[in-house]
Amino acid sequence: MKEQGIQELIQISHYAAADIAYIQGGGGNTSVKLDEHRMAVKASGCKLSDMGETEGYVVVDYKLIKDYFNDANPDNAQFEIESAQVLKDAIVTIEGLKELRPSVEAGFHSVLKKYVIHTHSVYANILCCSAEGKGIAKKLFVDTSYLWLSYVNPGAVLTSVIAKEIQKLGKVPDVIFMENHGVIVTAQTSPVAIELHEMVNNKIKEYLNITEPFPEVSLEVINEQQVVSHSSYISDYFVGHAQSLEFIREKVLYPDQLVYLNNSVYKKDGSASNIIFKNNKVAYITSLKQARVNEETLIAYLYVLNLIEEKQLTLVSMTHEQQAFILGWESEAYRKSMLK
Numbered sequence: 001m002k003e004q005g006i007q008e009l010i011q012i013s014h015y016a017a018a019d020i021a022y023i024q025g026g027g028g029n030t031s032v033k034l035d036e037h038r039m040a041v042k043a044s045g046c047k048l049s050d051m052g053e054t055e056g057y058v059v060v061d062y063k064l065i066k067d068y069f070n071d072a073n074p075d076n077a078q079f080e081i082e083s084a085q086v087l088k089d090a091i092v093t094i095e096g097l098k099e100l101r102p103s104v105e106a107g108f109h110s111v112l113k114k115y116v117i118h119t120h121s122v123y124a125n126i127l128c129c130s131a132e133g134k135g136i137a138k139k140l141f142v143d144t145s146y147l148w149l150s151y152v153n154p155g156a157v158l159t160s161v162i163a164k165e166i167q168k169l170g171k172v173p174d175v176i177f178m179e180n181h182g183v184i185v186t187a188q189t190s191p192v193a194i195e196l197h198e199m200v201n202n203k204i205k206e207y208l209n210i211t212e213p214f215p216e217v218s219l220e221v222i223n224e225q226q227v228v229s230h231s232s233y234i235s236d237y238f239v240g241h242a243q244s245l246e247f248i249r250e251k252v253l254y255p256d257q258l259v260y261l262n263n264s265v266y267k268k269d270g271s272a273s274n275i276i277f278k279n280n281k282v283a284y285i286t287s288l289k290q291a292r293v294n295e296e297t298l299i300a301y302l303y304v305l306n307l308i309e310e311k312q313l314t315l316v317s318m319t320h321e322q323q324a325f326i327l328g329w330e331s332e333a334y335r336k337s338m339l340k
């Protein structure tokens with residue numbers, strides 16, 4: 001599609017995807033409302049870096065989605081199934097566009113402003129995964145219209161909570177922090193959306209005194225099925241910590257860690273781990289594409305853990321119940337399988 005909104009969608013998507021500190025693997029999503037009905041939103045299983053004129057997004061009738069969530073009752077036993085059907089029915093078929101599924105987070109995009117950028121920014125997640133985060137946000141963002149959300153299951157429940165909070169507020173906030181998840185910014189123009197996202201991250205970096213650039217991914221392909229990490233950031237972590245990946249099961253920061261990390265190490269079918277730690281190095285028994293997703297997720301995860309520890313904050317892990325919801329989530333499995 002040639003229209004301007006799509007060009008802007010590509011622009012905000014590539015902006016977010018350019019920094020691994022903001023987007024790791026297939027995480028995060030963006031959207032642009034093209035008119036009173038149509039919204040172009042990232043497709044499930046696609047990467048923001050791959051967003052193009054004819055790929056990476058789906059067009060949906062966001063009015064249908066918004067109306068549904070504004071009245072929906074999340075306590076209804078059929079809520080998850082019913083809302084998934086609403087998302088599916090809202091897809092607008094566009095000639096020349098692949099038939100993809102909208103991101104499971106398309107729901108909350110529908111109830112926000114014209115431009116939406118949602119990232120799993122490590123800086124935002126230092127606050128969102130620590131007990132002190134809410135208080136720090138209160139200090140840093142007194143002049144910003146923002147919402148702080150306690151953890152709720154991502155997808156339909158999250159959308160419904162955001163829709164209800166907006167009804168209560170009587171306006172759409174510019175920034176939404178989601179505990180154990182990430183951050184959303186929304187604006188009426190794309191430059192303002194990018195500016196907001198930069199402002200939020202820069203304020204947190206400044207407050208925490210973070211001046212070092214985010215560590216780089218460093219991978220070497222050994223063969224088609226084996227990739228070795230040369231990231232010193234990863235190997236350094238194990239100096240002074242246990243020489244095992246066991247800790248990832250105890251410290252669960254957010255859903256993408258489960259989907260892109262824990263799921264590769266502790267497999268449902270009991271088969272061997274795809275991520276091995278040996279002689280101070282991490283190796284990925286998978287394709288380069290999947291190894292990159294694993295490594296980006298691992299670096300971001302260790303980064304948030306390290307910073308929480310260094311800044312003497314208190315880590316808040318996801319509960320077992322919250323984890324089970326993610327691991328049993330059919331849409332997430334689909335998203336992951338698309339990246340293979």
Ligand SMILES: [Zn+2]
Binds near residue numbers: 105118181
């Ligand atoms: Zn997310």
